[in-house]
Amino acid sequence: MLAFTIRRLLQAIGVMLVVALISFTLFRYVGDPVNQMVGLDTSLEQREALREQLGLNDPVLVQFARFVTRAAQLDFGTSYQFRQPVVDLIGRRLPATLELSLVSALLALLCGIPMGVYTGLNRDSLLSKLFLTISLIGISLPTFFIGILLIFLFSVTLQWLPSFGRGEVVDFGWWSTGLLTISGLKALILPAITLGLFQMTLIMRLVRSEMLEVIRTDYIKFARARGLSQRSIHFRHALKNTLVPVITITGLQLGSIIAFAIITETVFQWPGMGLLFLQSVQNVDIPVMAAYLMLIAFLFVVINLIVDLLYFVVDPRLRVERASH
Amino acid sequence: MSPISDNLDTERRGVVFRLRQSDMLHSFLRSKIAMLSALITLAAIIGAAFAPWLAPHDPFDLASLSILDSQLPPVGMEGADPLYLLGTDDQGRDVFSGILYGARISLAVGFVSVLLAAVVGVLLGLVAGYVGGRTDAIIMRIAEVQLTFPAILIALLIDGVARAVFGNLDRERYAFWILVLSIALSFWVQFARTVRGSTLVERNKEYVQAARLIGIPPFLIMIRHVLPNVIGPVLVIATISLGLAIITEATLSFLGVGIPPTQPSLGTLVRIGNDFLFSGEWWIAMFPGFALAILVLAVNLLGDWLRDALNPKLR
Numbered sequence: 001m002l003a004f005t006i007r008r009l010l011q012a013i014g015v016m017l018v019v020a021l022i023s024f025t026l027f028r029y030v031g032d033p034v035n036q037m038v039g040l041d042t043s044l045e046q047r048e049a050l051r052e053q054l055g056l057n058d059p060v061l062v063q064f065a066r067f068v069t070r071a072a073q074l075d076f077g078t079s080y081q082f083r084q085p086v087v088d089l090i091g092r093r094l095p096a097t098l099e100l101s102l103v104s105a106l107l108a109l110l111c112g113i114p115m116g117v118y119t120g121l122n123r124d125s126l127l128s129k130l131f132l133t134i135s136l137i138g139i140s141l142p143t144f145f146i147g148i149l150l151i152f153l154f155s156v157t158l159q160w161l162p163s164f165g166r167g168e169v170v171d172f173g174w175w176s177t178g179l180l181t182i183s184g185l186k187a188l189i190l191p192a193i194t195l196g197l198f199q200m201t202l203i204m205r206l207v208r209s210e211m212l213e214v215i216r217t218d219y220i221k222f223a224r225a226r227g228l229s230q231r232s233i234h235f236r237h238a239l240k241n242t243l244v245p246v247i248t249i250t251g252l253q254l255g256s257i258i259a260f261a262i263i264t265e266t267v268f269q270w271p272g273m274g275l276l277f278l279q280s281v282q283n284v285d286i287p288v289m290a291a292y293l294m295l296i297a298f299l300f301v302v303i304n305l306i307v308d309l310l311y312f313v314v315d316p317r318l319r320v321e322r323a324s325h
Numbered sequence: 326m327s328p329i330s331d332n333l334d335t336e337r338r339g340v341v342f343r344l345r346q347s348d349m350l351h352s353f354l355r356s357k358i359a360m361l362s363a364l365i366t367l368a369a370i371i372g373a374a375f376a377p378w379l380a381p382h383d384p385f386d387l388a389s390l391s392i393l394d395s396q397l398p399p400v401g402m403e404g405a406d407p408l409y410l411l412g413t414d415d416q417g418r419d420v421f422s423g424i425l426y427g428a429r430i431s432l433a434v435g436f437v438s439v440l441l442a443a444v445v446g447v448l449l450g451l452v453a454g455y456v457g458g459r460t461d462a463i464i465m466r467i468a469e470v471q472l473t474f475p476a477i478l479i480a481l482l483i484d485g486v487a488r489a490v491f492g493n494l495d496r497e498r499y500a501f502w503i504l505v506l507s508i509a510l511s512f513w514v515q516f517a518r519t520v521r522g523s524t525l526v527e528r529n530k531e532y533v534q535a536a537r538l539i540g541i542p543p544f545l546i547m548i549r550h551v552l553p554n555v556i557g558p559v560l561v562i563a564t565i566s567l568g569l570a571i572i573t574e575a576t577l578s579f580l581g582v583g584i585p586p587t588q589p590s591l592g593t594l595v596r597i598g599n600d601f602l603f604s605g606e607w608w609i610a611m612f613p614g615f616a617l618a619i620l621v622l623a624v625n626l627l628g629d630w631l632r633d634a635l636n637p638k639l640r
Binding site: 015018026030136137139140141142143144145148149151152156163255256259260262263266267277278280281282284286289293296297300304 | 470473474475477478481482484485486488489490568572575576579580581582592595599602603607610611614617618621622625626
């Protein structure tokens with residue numbers, strides 16, 4: 001297992017270097033960093049001095065090495081648009097996005113798995129058909145339109161829930177949370193549903209098809225023959241064996257939840273990283289774009305790594321196989 | 326009649342006969358959902374293609390717009406004008422005509438980007454599967470890295486780069502092609518992986534070995550002999566990708582980084598309408614949104630059916 005972990009770690013570092021190269025190319029060659037930092041009245045000599053001072057005349061490899069070293073220390077330069085360090089900007093907005101993403105993922109799991117088990121066990125019941133129809137619609141409706149529909153229904157027509165922002169937040173050092181106030185929780189409901197709906201349908205379909213397969217296997221028949229209770233067979237024996245693919249997909253989806261948060265955050269004006277990234281694209285704020293790209297890639301790589309290691313926890317067969325090799 | 330001449334006979338009787346005999350048509354005629362969704366897709370394509378003739382108003386003809394007609398509700402509500410079936414937006418543009426013209430752009434972006442993705446993906450998949458070795462490894466590594474990033478993120482990055490390179494004005498002029506390129510760039514992987522998989526199986530079959538023996542150049546073998554045998558799943562992926570591509574385009578346009586409002590697609594229309602949701606003019610955003618959803622649903626159902634029909638194992 002140690003060798004496996006080390007190999008995966010090396011791969012992860014490789015991917016991060018490739019992404020860093022893309023970020024660096026963006027940062028260095030798309031738009032001139034010096035032009036973005038100085039006013040129109042700056043003379044050519046001053047520009048050249050600034051260029052020298054920033055190290056933009058050094059060999060490319062030296063510049064790349066410096067970029068990576070700084071990125072590892074979370075130094076991504078200064079935003080062109082806000083004139084503030086990028087890391088402060090992102091750090092301030094990170095909690096909002098992470099809270100939204102985790103709550104959505106939790107929602108997707110807590111609704112998706114039971115729905116999947118139910119539709120897998122009762123293939124032809126009316127409720128199963130309803131769930132499947134809803135899931136098809138959930139896949140076909142674009143995320144932004146689901147958000148707009150929810151706003152129209154619950155904010156404009158019924159006026160139950162707020163349509164934008166995070167509500168009141170409580171600060172813990174640099175982390176601000178909306179989970180501890182009533183208005184914060186109310187503001188979270190609609191965005192979380194919008195973001196989680198697609199993943200929920202995905203998890204439901206996955207659990208359903210896995211359940212359909214597992215329920216036909218011999219050991220389930222044997223468990224029946226032993227006279228175990230239905231509940232014990234379904235949840236302790238069948239569900240457990242469907243979880244490996246579910247963990248993979250959920251882990252991978254967690255990454256795309258964070259990326260898809262861009263859409264949800266725009267619809268609900270949620271003050272997270274996604275909204276910041278979208279503004280940076282619209283205003284050609286290259287340092288923010290580069291930093292966001294690195295951060296997302298880092299989250300992806302870490303999640304993938306955790307997913308791979310979780311296999312060992314969930315599936316004892318893997319541990320035995322690896323040990324015997 | 327000998328079986329050989331029988332075969333020849335079938336061949337001579339042409340495509341129509343072969344189609345009538347096929348399982349595909351049979352399964353299509355038996356599935357009500359497939360027929361309904363094909364009907365909706367076809368209606369959308371015709372409505373979009375002939376929008377200038379079918380639409381009751383021209384939303385781009387500024388001379389025909391009147392601010393007096395702005396924000397009229399759809400027919401059936403108080404104050405509606407029967408001339409404007411689904412109401413009008415803030416500038417007096419007919420929502421129904423807007424949807425027809427919008428679907429034109431949405432479908433165009435969808436079709437062109439899927440076509441581009443399919444061509445690039447199939448070619449790279451063929452080469453990777455047939456040539457193998459280091460070429461294969463490089464193509465598939467790129468595909469893997471690509472696969473870890475969601476389409477939206479790649480498209481946003483490309484758009485940001487395009488803004489920096491072209492400037493905002495030029496970007497609007499090239500918006501269509503930037504969009505097509507960024508969607509195709511994230512969709513080719515699916516094609517490449519599938520085609521590579523089937524090519525790996527096909528390349529060891531006897532007909533390929535025979536073709537190699539008589540000295541047909543590799544490129545011709547790939548295009549003329551391997552390609553027809555691996556194209557089936559490509560059709561399924563193309564249909565499913567079309568739905569996804571239309572959603573991606575709409576999402577980007579909604580976020581304000583896609584098609585500019587001067588030539589609105591369905592996503593741009595929803596973006597415009599979103600501003601009027603709170604003042605009660607819900608129809609400006611809702612009708613284009615539902616049009617988009619129904620179109621994508623129909624395409625997805627068609628893709629589902631095609632996948633089942635082409636996969637004999639499921640029957």
